Amino acid sequence: MPDQHPSTLPAGLTTRPLEKSDAHAVFVLMAAQEQEDIGEVAIEESDIVSDWAKPSHDLGARSVGVFDGETLVAYAELMGADRADTSVLPSHRGRGIGTWLAHWLQDLGRRVRSGVVGMPVPQGSPGDRLLEELGFRVRWTSWVLKLPAGATIPERDLPEGYVVRTAEPGELRDAHDVLEDAFLEWSVRERESFEDFTASTTGRPGFEPWNLRVALDPDGTVVGVSLVLVSDTGSTGYVDRLAVRRDQRNRGLAQALLVDSFAQARAHGTSTSELSTDSRTGALGLYERVGMVAESIWVNRAIDVAPTTESAH
Structure with a gap:
């Protein structure tokens, strides 16, 4: 060139x-x-x-x-x-x-x-x-996946003592750490600053506290995070980021966070649910197994x- x-x-x-x-x-x-x-x-x-x-x-x-x-x-x-x-x-x-x-x-x-x-x-x-x-x-390669109209993701029981709920203000840094630790396992880039994180979450136009979901272990520690956004038109609930701490995986927490995120989005007026994942994460199979369908492919x-x-x- x-x-x-x-x-x-x-x-x-x-x-x-x-x-x-x-x-x-x-x-x-x-x-x-x-x-x-x-x-x-x-x-x-x-x-x-x-x-x-x-x-x-x-x-x-x-x-x-x-x-x-x-x-x-x-x-x-x-x-x-x-x-x-x-x-x-x-x-x-x-x-x-x-x-x-x-x-x-x-x-x-x-x-x-x-x-x-x-x-x-x-x-x-x-x-x-x-x-x-x-x-x-x-x-x-990246895939944008949608949950077909009328479909729901099968619920997974949380391990005893675990809860999924809206993040509290004092948990923002912990949520940021869980997300960054997980994403940097496969993404080659500098660690995102907390200030940049808040600009794209709590500082995002239209952000409401319920948009940031967390999974807590029995000690009350943040071990999983989902950021679910509502489209500007109000029709779509979009999981922008989803991560579970490495030592807490394979317990159903990611699926529980997905179920919760899309349910919360529907409760706030959305009619469709979607997210994207790419070939670096190895997560495509998880989303397909819970019924999501690839709608578009990006490279x-x-x-x-x-x-x-x-x-x-």
């Missing part, structure tokens, strides 16, 4: 770093692309707002928006060491914008010494095909970038 992206975008397009006030425009852009590629909208504006609220994320230095007049028609950003996101409005595809963004991200990755830059794309989508052509490899495509002192474009 060439070391530099083309020096110019198609005539008439302009670029600038994104600002927090651009969150709705990015949501509209991403929603249009998802509707085109997978037939539904998975992104929530709250996802963008809470990501951009994380203290560790320098939006101005890590993003670029591409505009046609006043309309945002494409964007890219890099969060943390290697998590990129991009989107191009379907009406503006085929003009080299996606290629320009891919190279822009690599330039930025080199500047901040990422080592590798990767992003999720629907399997088989135009974005997937473009990244493959540009030399991006598949790092892992994380990445490319290695060698550090350089060049400035990002």
Whole structure:
């Protein structure tokens, strides 16, 4: 792949770093692309707002928006060491914008010494095909799973003395530790700060205390966590994160947390339940065994970038 992206975008397009006030425009852009590629909208504006609220994320230095007049028609950003996101409005595809963004991200990755830059794309989508052509490899595969209408997850009895309930404010740090310890067993990244965690949970637009579920052992220690969110439309309950402490697994706690999470979501007005998992976790079989069905498949495509002192474009 060439070391530099083309020096110019198609005539008439302009670029600038994104600002927090651009969150709705990015949501509209991403929603249009998802509707085109997978037939539904998975992104929530709250996802963008809470990501951009994380203290560790320098939006101005890590993003670029591409505009046609006043309309945002494409964007890219890099969060943390290697998590990129991009989107191009379907009406503006085929003009080299996606290629320009891919190279822009690599330039930025080199500047901040990422080592590798990767992003999720629907399997088989135009974005997937473009990244493959540009030399991006598949790092892992993800599945969005849904609970069919009318179905329920079989309940599992909790071990004696264990309870599942809403997390109390004083349990937030323990919940964060359980989640991070579990996710870092297979995810190669820096440990998420507690401040970033609260920005995407209690600081998320629309968050209510019941969204954070915990499993406690007989001593009252947090040993399992589920973060269940309600879509901005109010129709879907989505388990954003689910983890059980390593020494407490194979006791039915994950299934009990799932049952509780989806039941709580239904009690708060949702009609569908879903979550996502990827090939690094080995959890796909668990979700399929309790009756969940894969609705869409995504791949994380990445490319290695060698550090350089060049400035990002």
